[in-house]
Amino acid sequence: MCARVPVLAALLISLAACGGQSSSSVDPASLEGEIVQTRGAVPSGAPPAAFGELPLRASPPSWPFDDGAPRTSGTGRYAYGAYYWTDFIYDANGAKGPNVPFYRIGTPTGGSLHYPQASMAGNGADLFVVALGRRNGELFLRVDWQTLIDHSVPVAAFAVDNQPGGSDNWPGIAGLRSPGVDALVLLSANGAFIDYNDGNGPQLVAPVTVDMETRTFVAALPEDILATDTPWTLYVASGINDGEGGFLNDNAGFRSLPNQPPVFNLAFRDYEDEPALFNFWFDENQSMALNTGDVSAFSQQIDWARMGETEPEPLRYGYSNRWYISSVSGSELGDGGFAAGVDRSEAGVVADPGYYDTVQPYGIYIPSSYLPSSATPSLFTWLLHSFTQNHNQYSASVPNYLLAACETLRQSVCVSPLGRGSAGYYEAAAELDFWEVWRDVAAHFNIDNEAVFTTGYSMGAIGSINLMVKYPEVFFGGVILAGSHASAQLLPCSLDNNGCVEPKGPELMENLKWNGYYQAHGTFDQLVPFPDARATADGMRDFGYRYVFDHYLVEDHIVWTLKDAGYSAFQKAAQWMVEWQSSEVRRRSAPGELVYRWEPHMVNLDWGLGPRGAWWLEDVQALDGAEYAEIRAQSGALPEPEILPKASVGELIFPDATTLSPAVRDGLSWELGSLENTTGELRAGLTQVAALTINLQEAAIAERPDKRIELDSDGPYQLRLIGLPAGQRVQAAGQSLQASNGSVVLTMPAGESTVVFP
Structure with missing residues (x-):
């Protein structure tokens, strides 16, 4: 039995004894009450799939006891x-x-x-x-x-x-x-x-x-x-x-x-x-x-x-697997050939079994510092798995990064979803799994949803970028390991067995102005060529956004991740999370200016997925047939200081006792200048937008006597304003309306328009 090791200094000894993971656990009898749905909500900006009541697990009618099955696999309890x-x-x-x-x-x-x-x-x-x-x-x-x-x-x-x-x-x-x-x-x-x-x-x-x-x-x-x-x-x-x-x-x-x-x-x-x-x-x-x-x-x-006892739900420290009930299963996932179970097909090149059952697993790490009843919630971090891998990738083959990110360098609840299979790229059913897992974790654990990192290797890195650009409001920052979002001009795209896997380029990453961003890549990457990774980081540089890029000079794609079983190959990535946390504390709320670009085909109304807006831009819709749409907006009531980008290039990172590989670092940081003056003017430029909602309370202009909105669109659109004071009149494009329940809907023409509030 590997006993719980409460002090971090003794943790590594415990890990060696327990096969590479902290296998300590709390005696359920020592916990006060059950750990059930009493925790914080998923953060604002998440799609509808992340919200709502957790589905309850039915008990068979012939079973005369209340259901007490532990939600942690590999555990038991006396109950009911x-x-x-x-x-x-x-x-x-x-x-x-x-x-x-x-x-x-x-x-x-x-x-x-x-x-x-x-x-x-x-x-x-x-x-x-x-x-x-x-x-x-x-x-x-x-x-x-x-x-x-x-x-x-x-x-x-x-x-x-x-x-x-x-x-x-x-x-x-x-x-x-x-x-x-x-x-x-x-x-x-x-x-x-x-x-x-x-x-x-x-x-x-x-x-x-x-x-x-x-x-x-x-x-x-x-x-x-x-x-x-x-x-x-x-x-x-x-x-x-x-x-x-x-x-x-x-x-x-x-x-x-x-x-x-x-x-x-x-x-x-x-x-x-x-x-x-x-x-x-x-x-x-x-x-x-x-x-x-x-x-x-x-x-x-x-x-x-x-048998008359009812023990609390087991709470296991270190790494374990848990389960949740999904809202979809079987043919609902898009393949009518599978009512349930696992796709064990052996034909084809891609090893991609799909998992079609209602109950789905996920991996979770609970740090030794975690206290269910603490007034200070635990940090929360996503670890998204690679192509061909599963929810146990980081515990099974990348354990030192798991420990650095979740225990030794920073104490964080860390979660890895299965994503319904090994090659979902965290889109469609794989994305639904991500949000439903988040809902389950938020319901059962005391986590801080205001400072969430998404991290991942390879496909997990690509998935992290994709999720951040869809939902920039949600994430505090991202760690991108051996992944990319851009195709360099040198190559038409990065290839895997499915063909081109990256999105269309770094344009969507312009959404990430207020997110932290760390990327690391090896020169000899066989699956995601280095020029693609370099082009992705260069996109952040060209936008003038903060980023750190570590170029590992002698690493590839496959062996690099396997090295982590022997030493912490990604210690610098975990250290960056510590530093970003220290400097920024929590995710950005209500920025004064933002760019939101999205791909309409990523919206799935049936499952409650896809880009819908960010911060005070809500319910955005693109024109039918549009490949992308974009909104550039600025609220004068949320003034931003002048940003002075400061680049750093060519910093050599020597191998040390934990990261046994040389790298060259470049990046960009901000020095902040004087603050802009506050005004009641909100400006927005729209490209291929059919409809949008502006939350005037969140944009901080709702109560201002000098509020006005200046708009410029390449086509007609519907504009909904919410958060207005009771009885507020609104005039625009020949319309004069009075707000009902704080809301008004306007039909707007192409070109420049002004909304006033007499």
């Missing part, structure tokens, strides 16, 4: 009269067979068993929740499946050691062993069968109620069928139903070796059992155990005397 265990998600990969599928190369699974039938949805034996309890003379056993489109597919086995003696072998499951097995209960759509390991085979003892909505199997057994007067040592395994309620053993179909048991998933594996380093799905030790058949390490003590 039952015991609940939440397993890791998408970890049902069994032993490592001889033919590792191609789709597991990017984020390798520990096991490599294959699901041969379409009805198995590429994930049909994945345990999500295991629970058991007793009430009114009945013993209830429950399994929730992560993926279930055909109730006849999975089977679960409860191996019980509740008395002296027993056998080392699990009856009916070839090659599976653990000490002292007295009975095996099999749950499948065929019913609940019990095998007392006495040679008489399994006997049907109760029906199993299948609830497809919750993907749940529940069996109510006579309580005296298994003694509960003493604690149990319990093991749970899953596999594919042989049609009669047993485990199918299909070496050819599963691509397994003859001596490997036909088991895909084992419950009761925690973070000590599955150290995070190089463990992308938290199934490495599971696969090793199944290679030998000895699963004795993965058990849970069930103390029936504690």
Whole structure:
């Protein structure tokens, strides 16, 4: 057991002992109350997808207890009269067979068993929740499946050691062993069968109620069928139903070796059992155990005397996985061929499985300084994964950057979404996942939404830029590692297996005037050529915006990130976040001038995604068919000081004890001059804009007696003004209207126009 290390000085010792991560946790009994939906909102400027009530997880009607499944995978709790265990998600990969599928190369699974039938949805034996309890003379056993489109597919086995003696072998499951097995209960759509390991085979003892909505199997057994007067040592395994309620053993179909048991998933594996380093799905030790058949390490003590307790929701420090319920799943994600489960396609070049289930995982790091009840919320940081990677990339292969960004240099709650797959570029379904994860984190953790960094490597870097340019109001700053947003003239674009991946160039980055920006890139990058990265940073320079660009002279794309497992390859990036935090404190609110450029095709009204405006510009709409639209606006009531850009070029960064690679740094900072005089005039220039809303309260001119708006547009548009005083009259373009509920809508012509408030 790796105990909690409360002092940072001892943290690195703890990390080495715990497989590269802080695996400390708080005893749930020490927490006061549950950590539930009591936290801060997602920040202003986020799209509608980020807001609203969290979807509640339904409980199957046949389950007589309130639901208490922990939201942290790899943890359990007694709650509401039952015991609940939440397993890791998408970890049902069994032993490592001889033919590792191609789709597991990017984020390798520990096991490599294959699901041969379409009805198995590429994930049909994945345990999500295991629970058991007793009430009114009945013993209830429950399994929730992560993926279930055909109730006849999975089977679960409860191996019980509740008395002296027993056998080392699990009856009916070839090659599976653990000490002292007295009975095996099999749950499948065929019913609940019990095998007392006495040679008489399994006997049907109760029906199993299948609830497809919750993907749940529940069996109510006579309580005296298994003694509960003493604690149990319990093991749970899953596999594919042989049609009669047993485990199918299909070496050819599963691509397994003859001596490997036909088991895909084992419950009761925690973070000590599955150290995070190089463990992308938290199934490495599971696969090793199944290679030998000895699963004795993965058990849970069930103390029936504690069934009346309700423990708090586990809060785990260090790195872990959590889950949330998405608003979309299956064919809603755009591919009608997948009702649920995992796209395990092996055709094609791109390893890009999609994850179609309602329940989705995300990675989270909780620093040792985090206090749920503190008046000072924790910093909050996004770590977006690369192409072909998953939500555990940073814990598995970039652990030193994870620690520097989240623990040792700065204490921050850090989160990595799965993004519905390995190649979503944080657009469409991948972007929806991002915002829904943020909503979940904000509901359950004490985080500061006013100073949020988005960071990422490769695709994660591209995604970070894309999210910032769509929603500049939301983010405090961004860290761009081995990514770009521009195509240099030297090359037509950066290529990957899908073709050109970057947007049209740095033009959209003109939105980032008030965001911090750090970028690092290697000379020998094979996937995102250095000229593209250089052109991206040069865009920030040409706009006169603040940025830092570290050019690593001898680094590439692939090896560079893998080096971080040995030393902190990205220490300078984490240090920059510390410095920006110190100088700026929080995200910019209501700037006096801004540029907002957007691409209309990025708006998805059905999912509540896409660019809608920033700060006091809201509900923007582009002309039909426009490739882009742009608003340049300035409020005289929010005066900005004169900005004097100060460039720095050619600073050599020598290798040091943590970052073992030389770099050359350039950047641009601001010196601020005199403040402009305050006026009530608001100016805006519009290009290809069909409609916009100006919030006059946020622009600080609503109450001013000298307020007026000067507009210039290349076409007609609709203008909505909000935040007006009661009874305010508005005149423009031959219209004279009185505000209703602080709002007025004007039809404006092309060209120059003036709005006055007599």
